[in-house]
Amino acid sequence: MPVSGLRAVFVCVVFVFAALAAAAPSRAQDGDFAALVAQLAVGAFEEKVAAIEALVATGDPRVQAILEAVADRNLYVREADGLVAIGADHPDGLSLTDAVTGDDLGVVASRDVDRVRANNRLRRLAGSAIGTLTLMNPDPAVRLAAAEAVFRSQDASALSALDQALAEETDDAVRQAMAKARAAILLDSDDPAARLQAVETLGALTDPEIRSMLAAMLRQSNDGSFQETDEAVRAAAGEALDAIEGRLATWRVAGYVYQGISLGSVLLLAAIGLAITFGVMGVINMAHGEMVMLGAYTTYVVQQIFRDLAPGLFDVSLLVAIPAAFLVAGLAGIAIERGIIRFLYGRPLETLLATWGLSLILQQLVRTVFGPTNREVGSPSWMQGAIETTAGITLTYNRLYIILFSLIVFAGLIFVLRRTALGLQMRAVTQNRQMARAMGIRTDRVDALTFGLGSGIAGMAGVALSQIDNVSPNLGQSYIIDSFLVVVFGGVGNLWGTLAGAFSLGIANKLLEPYAGAVLGKILVLVAIILFIQKRPRGLVALKGRAVEG
Amino acid sequence: MPSPRTGYVPILLRLDPGGVVLLAIVLGAAVLVPVLNLAVPPDSPFHVPSYLVSLWGKYLCFALLAVSVDLVWGYCGILSLGHGAFFALGGYAMGMHLMRQIGDRGVYGHPVLPDFMVFLDWDRLPWYWHGFDSFAFAMMMVLLVPGTLAFVFGWLAFRSRVGGVYLSIISQAMTYALMLAFFRNDMGFGGNNGLTDFKDLLGFDLQADGTRAALFAASALALALGYLVCRLMMLSKFGRVVMAVRDGESRTRFLGYRVEYYKLVVWVVSAMLAGLAGALYVPQVGIINPGEFSPANSIEIIVWVAVGGRGTLYGAALGGVLVNYAKTYFTGAAPEIWLFLLGGLFIAVTLFLPKGIVGTAADGWRSLRRRIRAPARGTVP
Secondary structure: OHHHHHHHHHHHHHHHHHHHHOOOOOOOOHHHHHHHHHHHHHOOHHHHHHHHHHHHHHOOOHHHHHHHHHHOOOEEEEOOOOOEEEEEEEOOEEEEEEOOOOOEEEEEOHHHEEEOOOOHHHHHHHHHHHHHHHOOOOOHHHHHHHHHHHHHHOOHHHHHHHHHHHHHOOOHHHHHHHHHHHHHHHOOOOOHHHHHHHHHHHHOOOOHHHHHHHHHHOOEOOOOOEOOOOHHHHHHHHHHHHHHHHHHHHHHHHHHHHHHHHHHHHHHHHHHHHHHHHHHOOOOOOOHHHHHHHHHHHHHHHHHHHHHHOHHHHHHHHHHHHHHHHHHHHHHHHHHHHHOHHHOOOOHHHHHHHHHHHHHHHHHHHHHHHOOOOEOOOOOHHHOOEEEOOOOOEEEHHHHHHHHHHHHHHHHHHHHHHHOHHHHHHHHHHHOHHHHHHOOOOHHHHHHHHHHHHHHHHHHHHHHHOOOOOEOOOOOHHHHHHHHHHHHHHOOOOHHHHHHHHHHHHHHHHHHHHHHOHHHHHHHHHHHHHHHHHHOOOOOOOOOOHHHHO | OOOOOOOOOOHHHHOOHHHHHHHHHHHHHHHHHHHHHHOOOOOOOOOOOHHHHHHHHHHHHHHHHHHHHHHHHHHHOOOOOOHHHHHHHHHHHHHHHHHHHHHHHOOOOOOOOOHHHHHOOOOOOOHHHOOOOOHHHHHHHHHHHHHHHHHHHHHHHHHOOOOHHHHHHHHHHHHHHHHHHHHOHHHOOOHHHOEEOOOEEOOEEOOOHHHHHHHHHHHHHHHHHHHHHHHHHHHOHHHHHHHHHHHOHHHHHHOOOOHHHHHHHHHHHHHHHHHHHHHHHHHHHOEEOHHHHOHHHHHHHHHHHHHHOOOOOHHHHHHHHHHHHHHHHHHHHOHHHHHHHHHHHHHHHHHHOOOHHHHHHHHHHHHHHHHHHHHHHHHOO
């Protein structure tokens, strides 16, 4: 049957849109409408198909709900009087709505109704009919979704509806989606010229799905014949495929670079505090990772407080957590400096031992207080979601915000070091402690504040990391080695080096990953760093002058 | 006592008292513990149970590892955060030999391939597994693999004068990279699970009391030998240059010494000793897995040395045994406070005992002697 049936649908659809275009919805008499619905419910298969076509032809707004009910198998006939109704699940059985009048028929037991029999073909037919109906919906978002649906189904019956809708369409994005769907349908057309045109239309777009469609045309079956019979079309498809492949490859590399920048921003956040405590002060702070962890747990506590006291303000909890984490980790850092580090200046390798011991204690402390399992930290609504590009690359908002945040923190730190009195004193103390003291700088106070600043920045990094990583007592440990490598690679004592180091390591890691695998890629990067240090023992951006030997 | 410079002095006289005590204890234990385990009946109060033999054998391996780290850190001033890698590589070399000894007694009963390779559907032994069925070859590899890695790493690092903190951090990166590599199944070293289910060594059942006692004795002898090698190296002229490098690298270089070669020799010897310790460790604990490469392990070794007292060798051995004994005790008795204790120990040792236990004890002993002598002299007019 299908051919004549489909033709009938075309005719009907054209008729519908002709009618709609005339802006005179030809409302069938309710009696006729009810008869069609009844035919759909109880008729034989051929009659049901005809009923769907006829219903679409009425252009009646009630049709969509009925067709959806057919597609979802929610159309019922009441046993008592043969009334056709749309059902919805209800604890006591089904709640019915009259399909024709829209009246609420109350709740009935499921044994009092018969489900309208609809095989898969009928449901598909109903589905595509819905698609054509929605192509003309006044809401552009609905039209766009409908066009996408047609593109995916590549249902030839939607072609005339598409043509009609395309002529009416004013929104560019929707028009493009419709053109894409139309070309995808024409790819199966019997006319080589139409196919050729479709290939050309599709070749201009960059989409992984189009790539597989074109690749399918070029596939050779076992007997040597191609899926696509016409040679000119085949050649065009090959060219289009190459063009798409090329653009997709560019996009893919762009995607890796983006992931690399994202990883680099995380590394930067984790390492930048270390660049202060290790790079500027010469303290090998193995407890740096635990400062990050403290920041993440501060975020958790702040969020718990917001959940308990002001659930409505949950979205701002992260903004409150940033200064809170800075304070908590910064105060912890000052306490560490006053309690332990200040006795160990000039003995960098011993600060390593003491701070490593400290990191064990802090981890165990957090494990005792919060438990060993991961704590759940929520994302505010403005950080959820993602930007999706047509080429299949997803940019999640939380990653974007972290990149932004890391750059802001970096800029802020540069500002503090360059433009504030504290920064001036810090640089003076690092360059020449005795001379700075002779000039009246209270060096021990500056030491404590510097260490506190580095630790506080680590705490802020913890807020960011809580959004993308598990908040557990081991959070810090997983970043400490990478952070040290970033600082050493970038060049100790130079913040710009840390910036360059973080992003180049992040990007190198992500570019290697697709070819070598995640683990091997990381190993390669580690080996590369070890070799790089041999070549340039002072890192990417080396300090020059007397400070080097200090 | 004649000064070391005037002619020949017997080896034992050239050792410091602490070293003599260490050698006496270790060699005594090498004889006594197996005897007390094997010959004394189990109901006697002097019987040493087998599990203790293996446990203390493990401690002795850690002591040897600590001695090897002390050699580079205490005498040459190189703080290695990657010595666990050499230890683990020695352990893997031994483990590969033990795997080959299993033969067809594995779960899958394959005549050649170890179980994990059968599981991964490999059809032949990778090239780097060949030769490990020979004990002599495996023992050579126990020393050569860590030695070669140390040579390459040290050659690159010392020649380009990477030192201090930078060296510590890239040695940490080295062990971290190796850990990631050994976690991969494709590497052919059993991935995550490592090598285990060992059956026997040189035909002796690893579970048998006699084998365990023999391994204990071997560990004790290795520790004694390792100590002697390090000590004699440091007593020689070579050792004096090495210590000069530690105390003033630039000055030593200006005096005309090729500093990097001295460092390289010490570094490679140390790595080989660490590999030996790993090789003895593996049959006694029955498993080697990539966790041994973890950077935290390497840092822990540094603690042992710091606690015992760096720059004395016997102090490092003492630290290795003491910290691990405490670890076994506390992880059994109160696991949640072990990390507090270990962390606290780290901080306390660096703040209050910068010379470690033996260094502080020696200082105390010296001042005590001075105090006893001073009044005695005072009475003489």
